Every structure is written in structure tokens, then in C-alpha cells.
Amino acid sequence: LAKTTQPISMDSYEGQEVNITCSHNNIATNDYITWYQQFPSQGPRFIIQGYKTKVTNEVASLFIPADRKSSTLSLPRVSLSDTAVYYCLVGGGGGYNKLIFGAGTRLAVHP
Amino acid sequence: ETGVTQSPTHLIKTRGQQVTLRCSSQSGHNTVSWYQQALGQGPQFIFQYYREEENGRGNFPPRFSGLQFPNYSSELNVNALELDDSALYLCASSLYGDQETQYFGPGTRLLVL
Numbered sequence: 001l002a003k004t005t006q007p008i009s010m011d012s013y014e015g016q017e018v019n020i021t022c023s024h025n026n027i028a029t030n031d032y033i034t035w036y037q038q039f040p041s042q043g044p045r046f047i048i049q050g051y052k053t054k055v056t057n058e059v060a061s062l063f064i065p066a067d068r069k070s071s072t073l074s075l076p077r078v079s080l081s082d083t084a085v086y087y088c089l090v091g092g093g094g095g096y097n098k099l100i101f102g103a104g105t106r107l108a109v110h111p
Numbered sequence: 112e113t114g115v116t117q118s119p120t121h122l123i124k125t126r127g128q129q130v131t132l133r134c135s136s137q138s139g140h141n142t143v144s145w146y147q148q149a150l151g152q153g154p155q156f157i158f159q160y161y162r163e164e165e166n167g168r169g170n171f172p173p174r175f176s177g178l179q180f181p182n183y184s185s186e187l188n189v190n191a192l193e194l195d196d197s198a199l200y201l202c203a204s205s206l207y208g209d210q211e212t213q214y215f216g217p218g219t220r221l222l223v224l
Contacts, residue, residue, distance in 0.1 A: 043115070043201045043215025044154065066180070087153060099144070099203075099213060101153030 004088045009106040018075040020105050022088030025069050033064060033071045036087045038104070043089060048073070075107075083109045114138055116217035117202050124192050124221045132187045132219045134206030142166070143185040144213060145177060146201040154201055160185055161207050199222045 005023040010103055011019055012018045024033070028102055036044035046067040050062040061074040088097070114137035124130050133215035136143050142161045146154035156169035174190040183204070189196060199220050203213035 041218070041220070043218050044204070044214055047212065049212060085153075098159070099146075099154070099156060101146075102153070105152050 001063065003100075004090060004102050005087075006088050006102065006105045009108070010102065011108050011110065012078055013110050014079055018031075018045050018082070018086075018107060018109075019079050020073045020107070021038055021070060022073070023070050024088070024090045027068050027090050031068075031090045033062065033068075034078060034089045034091070034099075035060070035062065036089065036101075037084045038087065044101075046081045047086075078107075078109045080109050115202060115204050115214050117200075117216040117219050119219060120217070121220045121222075123224065126192055126194060127151050128192050128223075129188065129190045130192060130221065132200050132202075132212075132221075134185045134187070134204075134216060136183045136185070136202075137214050140204035140206055140214070141183055142205045142207045143179055143183065144203045144205070145185070146203065146215075147171070148197075148199040148201060148218070150198075152206030157187070192223045194207045194223050197221060 032049055035047045037047050038044040044084055048060050048062045050064050052064050055062045061076040063072040085102050085106050087104040088100050112218055116135045118133045144159040145157040148154040157171050157175055158168040158177055159166045160177055163179045176188045178186045199218040201218045202213050203215045205213040
């Protein structure tokens with residue numbers, strides 16, 4: 001499974017847009033890109049998933065360039081409650097697949 | 112919120128003891144995965160169960176074992192506990208064929224003294 005690289009930490013302020021970029025140079029043709037959010041002492045929560053171009057849901061947007069070697073999670077107008085660890089994962093579509101988590105990006109949103 | 116429940120929420124054991132953690136998967140999900148998360152690190156895959164059989168395993172010794180029941184609930188058993196087994200143990204359920212989208216429970220915090 002492809003390895004991912006993302007910043008260890010980021011800081012932002014309430015109301016700002018936050019973009020977290022993840023590098024996955026060895027992504028395979030059938031790999032999807034998935035982002036999870038985790039609050040302290042809770043299990044990770046699925047945020048968004050995509051394969052190419054742009055995906056948007058009620059929580060976030062995911063931008064994937066044509067070469068798919070990176071992806072950017074965009075959180076619009078963050079609030080204090082968005083303070084969490086964000087994980088980028090890549091994996092094959094369908095069948096057996098374990099999720100490989102890296103260290104994630106610790107986002108701190110300040111008032 | 113996700114429908115995945117785990118018990119107990121917290122547990123304290125001593126070295127050498129055995130522990131059983133339980134997980135009820137989200138309704139309709141047939142696959143259960145277990146993860147270990149040490150403080151400050153991302154979750155590490157232990158194993159996955161599908162159709163009551165182990166369907167993949169991470170880099171964990173055999174003293175970590177599991178079960179899946181006909182109702183898709185699952186147990187994680189750890190024998191001969193070591194201090195390094197202290198961690199948050201997470202259960203995640205999913206549909207076979209869509210394991211990128213896993214729904215995690217709140218976890219069980221295990222402390223080994």
C-alpha cells in the first residue's frame with residue numbers, strides 16, 4: 001500500500017479555510033484517497049474519499065491533481081471544534097484492505 | 112453516532128494477564144477490523160475478520176487473537192499482557208469490498224501495570 005506524507009501540525013484561526021496536503025508518490029492505479037478525522041480519545045471518523053479531480057461533501061472538499069501523487073483536504077471556515085488529527089490514507093478499491101495510518105496532521109484552531 | 116460500540120471503555124490489567132475486548136459492528140456491516148493506537152501515534156492494524164474468519168493480519172504476535180460471531184460482532188483477545196500493550200484499542204466495521212470506508216467505535220483504553 002502506498003505510503004503517505006503530510007505535515008505534522010498546522011495552526012489556523014476560526015473562520016479561515018484550512019488546506020492540508022498529502023503526498024502519495026507511489027499511489028497505485030486502483031487506489032482511492034481517504035481522509036479521516038480523530039478527536040482525542042475517540043475513534044477516527046471518515047471525512048471524505050476520492051479517486052480523481054474534486055470531491056465535495058457537507059464537511060470538506062478533496063482536490064486531487066491529474067497525476068494523483070498528492071491530494072489536498074480543504075476545510076472551509078474552520079471552527080474550534082475542527083481541532084483534531086487528520087489522517088490521509090491511500091488503498092486499493094474493493095476486497096481485503098487494511099487501513100495504514102501515518103502520524104497524521106494535528107490541526108489546532110485558535111479563537 | 113456511528114453505530115459501532117465497544118466494551119469496556121476502560122480497563123486496567125497487570126502484566127501476564129489476559130484480556131478480552133468486545134465490539135458490535137454497525138448494522139449491515141459484515142467486516143470487522145481491530146487497531147491498536149499508542150499515545151500520540153496513528154492506529155496500527157491488528158487484523159480483520161470477515162465471515163467469521165481472519166482475513167488479514169498486521170505485524171502483531173499470535174498472542175493477539177480474535178473472533179467474529181454470526182451477528183458480525185467481534186472479540187479481541189490478548190494473552191500474556193505486556194506493558195507495551197497499553198493503548199487505545201479500536202474496532203472498525205465496514206462492508207467487504209469497501210474497506211476504505213470504515214466506521215470506528217470509541218475504543219477501549221487498556222492500561223497494563
